[in-house]
Amino acid sequence: MLTEQKIKELELRAEAVRETIVEMLTAAGSGHTAGPLGMADIFAALYFYILKHDPHNPGWEERDRLILSNGHIVPVRYAAMAHAGYFPVAECLTLRKFGSRLQGHPERLRLPGLETTSGPLGSGLSQAAGYAYGARMDDKKFRVYCAMSDGEQDAGNVWEAAMFAGNNKLSNLTAIVDRNNIQINGMTEHVMPLEHLRAKYEAFNWHVIEVDGHNIREFVDATEQAKAIYERPTVIIAHTIPGKGIKEIEFDYRWHGKPPSKEEAQKFLAELRTLKGKIASEHE
Amino acid sequence: MLNPAAKLNTETFSSQTPSLAATRDGFGKGLLELGEKDPRVLALCADLAESTRMLAFKEKYPERYIELGVAEQNLAAVASGLANYGKIPFIASYAAFSPGRNNEQIRTTISLNNVPVKIVGSHAGLSVGPDGATHQALEDIALMRVQPNMTVLSPCDEEEARKATLAAAAHDGPVYIRLAREKTPVMTTVESPFAIGRANLLWLGENPQVTIFATGPLVYQALQAAKELESEISVSVINIHTIKPLDTAAILAAAKNSGAVVTVEEHQIAGGLGSAVAEALAQAYPVPIEFVGVRDQFGQSGEPAELLAHYKLDTPAIKEAVKTVFARKLQ
Numbered sequence: 123m124l125t126e127q128k129i130k131e132l133e134l135r136a137e138a139v140r141e142t143i144v145e146m147l148t149a150a151g152s153g154h155t156a157g158p159l160g161m162a163d164i165f166a167a168l169y170f171y172i173l174k175h176d177p178h179n180p181g182w183e184e185r186d187r188l189i190l191s192n193g194h195i196v197p198v199r200y201a202a203m204a205h206a207g208y209f210p211v212a213e214c215l216t217l218r219k220f221g222s223r224l225q226g227h228p229e230r231l232r233l234p235g236l237e238t239t240s241g242p243l244g245s246g247l248s249q250a251a252g253y254a255y256g257a258r259m260d261d262k263k264f265r266v267y268c269a270m271s272d273g274e275q276d277a278g279n280v281w282e283a284a285m286f287a288g289n290n291k292l293s294n295l296t297a298i299v300d301r302n303n304i305q306i307n308g309m310t311e312h313v314m315p316l317e318h319l320r321a322k323y324e325a326f327n328w329h330v331i332e333v334d335g336h337n338i339r340e341f342v343d344a345t346e347q348a349k350a351i352y353e354r355p356t357v358i359i360a361h362t363i364p365g366k367g368i369k370e371i372e373f374d375y376r377w378h379g380k381p382p383s384k385e386e387a388q389k390f391l392a393e394l395r396t397l398k399g400k401i402a403s404e405h406e
Numbered sequence: 407m408l409n410p411a412a413k414l415n416t417e418t419f420s421s422q423t424p425s426l427a428a429t430r431d432g433f434g435k436g437l438l439e440l441g442e443k444d445p446r447v448l449a450l451c452a453d454l455a456e457s458t459r460m461l462a463f464k465e466k467y468p469e470r471y472i473e474l475g476v477a478e479q480n481l482a483a484v485a486s487g488l489a490n491y492g493k494i495p496f497i498a499s500y501a502a503f504s505p506g507r508n509n510e511q512i513r514t515t516i517s518l519n520n521v522p523v524k525i526v527g528s529h530a531g532l533s534v535g536p537d538g539a540t541h542q543a544l545e546d547i548a549l550m551r552v553q554p555n556m557t558v559l560s561p562c563d564e565e566e567a568r569k570a571t572l573a574a575a576a577h578d579g580p581v582y583i584r585l586a587r588e589k590t591p592v593m594t595t596v597e598s599p600f601a602i603g604r605a606n607l608l609w610l611g612e613n614p615q616v617t618i619f620a621t622g623p624l625v626y627q628a629l630q631a632a633k634e635l636e637s638e639i640s641v642s643v644i645n646i647h648t649i650k651p652l653d654t655a656a657i658l659a660a661a662k663n664s665g666a667v668v669t670v671e672e673h674q675i676a677g678g679l680g681s682a683v684a685e686a687l688a689q690a691y692p693v694p695i696e697f698v699g700v701r702d703q704f705g706q707s708g709e710p711a712e713l714l715a716h717y718k719l720d721t722p723a724i725k726e727a728v729k730t731v732f733a734r735k736l737q
Contacts, residue, residue, distance in 0.1 A: 189487075229518065230490075230519055231519070231520060237490070238486075238515070238519060239518050239519040240514070240515075242510055242514050244479075245479065245482075245483040245510075245514065245515055246483075248480045248483030248484045248486070248487065248511070248515075249483050249484070249486050249487035250487060252483065252487020252488040252490070252491070252495075253487040253488070254487075255472065255484070255487070255488060256491035256492065256493050257491060279479040279480060279483065282477035282479055283484070285475070285477070285480075286475075286477070286484060
């Protein structure tokens with residue numbers, strides 16, 4: 123059960139994940155900052171509460187599958203996996219380095235537990251739908267989750283997959299859209315407007331839930347609700363703040379694709395360490 | 407003479423009316439056999455079940471047929487998910503669209519991910535005919551053979567396409583199978599050997615002066631050329647049904663034996679069989695090579711025979727290439 127105490131624990135997990143993200147990106151000297159920070163609460167909730175998984179047996183057949191479509195935010199996944207016990211947290215500092223299992227964009231065959239290889243945007247939902255379709259053929263009980271970005275919704279492939287999943291009533295599939303409103307060239311509504319995103323998915327026969335992506339209880343409740351919808355796949359549109367947790371990065375699309383410098387990292391880490399649950403309190 | 411070990415249909419060459427069937431028909435038969443043999447085999451199609459010959463499978467195993475509609479990017483990536491889960495999906499469309507349109511999805515989600523999706527590109531080559539340039543895939547071998555982990559098969563006739571389909575399913579990794587729309591002579595028999603990566607010697611020239619490496623249905627024209635040149639120039643014909651992994655040992659041995667080479671394909675010379683053979687020989691044993699293939703051009707509407715003649719891929723063109731390379735060798 124999701125007690126207040128559990129939520130507090132998840133918030134602290136999210137904070138630890140954020141700190142690791144800043145550390146690993148700074149060590150890497152390249153990579154994406156805003157997206158991973160914005161998704162830290164959701165990934166903490168997934169890895170420490172929602173997913174059925176076993177960090178010591180990543181190939182467990184009955185595990186829930188989490189497919190990361192927007193591969194560039196993989197630092198949040200690496201950090202969450204490391205804190206969950208898939209590999210030592212110290213290995214996060216090898217991100218993007220030669221010989222590392224932590225490739226700049228995730229490669230399934232390099233690191234157990236990644237599920238897919240991704241980076242080029244728009245095809246994760248297709249893969250998740252294929253996974254869900256196959257699992258349903260065999261009456262498997264696990265769920266398939268697919269995390270996407272909002273900018274990625276520009277890609278036609280996403281809507282091919284949405285049409286397929288809706289048509290096939292893949293109710294064992296839950297998609298999550300990180301609605302942070304930024305992409306590389308600027309705000310999503312300036313680059314290529316996505317709204318009305320909810321209506322678009324509804325028109326493709328999806329059940330749509332919108333949540334505050336930094337409110338862990340709301341997000342967990344949405345994933346529970348998705349399990350109760352049998353006629354349709356569910357998409358959770360999670361409204362997030364890019365760079366969440368560090369004032370200087372929040373809402374600034376220029377932080378989409380760059381890492382903090384060493385000096386910035388010191389300042390940001392100090393800022394993160396003073397939070398202690400402040401992220402959640404803003405939404406209470 | 408026909409190589410007895412290849413166990414070819416001898417009537418194909420003696421008769422004026424060889425038995426005809428399309429390589430896509432062989433795929434359809436093979437897929438149906440697989441349906442019976444392996445419950446993991448699925449058929450995924452982008453609105454072309456009849457023309458890609460998935461229809462029989464769809465009718466017999468409807469629960470294992472998945473319709474994608476006209477969405478080739480989704481076709482590839484959904485198949486990746488299914489294969490990742492544990493299925494063996496065959497995905498079929500026209501080669502111009504798959505692997506044409508969905509090349510990146512194949513690269514990232516199938517090849518780099520190294521999952522056993524079997525990509526079936528039908529209606530490849532000029533012999534699609536009247537549909538014209540948009541539908542005549544002439545670059546699909548090139549697109550597929552540059553992807554690590556990918557196996558590339560280009561069967562020469564209906565029976566070989568059936569065997570290639572079975573072999574593709576048994577191979578644990580991504581495979582591309584190139585098929586044609588047109589009915590073409592069926593040369594090979596049930597007894598003819600077929601193994602991925604092993605070239606087959608079909609025509610045995612006595613002390614051969616030239617070796618023809620051919621792929622796809624044009625293997626028939628290559629055999630015709632060898633036969634018609636019999637009294638003039640001794641030629642061997644080797645069927646390269648696997649473009650990747652290339653049977654480099656067989657190619658080198660034949661090149662050393664004959665000292666001159668002609669490649670034959672219904673595909674751009676750039677990046678196709680001709681390139682693959684040239685890459686292999688240039689490194690280990692350079693000999694004169696002539697390429698029979700499409701020369702950096704698009705196709706156009708027309709009857710298959712007209713097009714093969716116009717783009718110089720037919721028997722007379724192959725004979726001409728053999729004579730040219732033979733003359734170069736003697737210089």
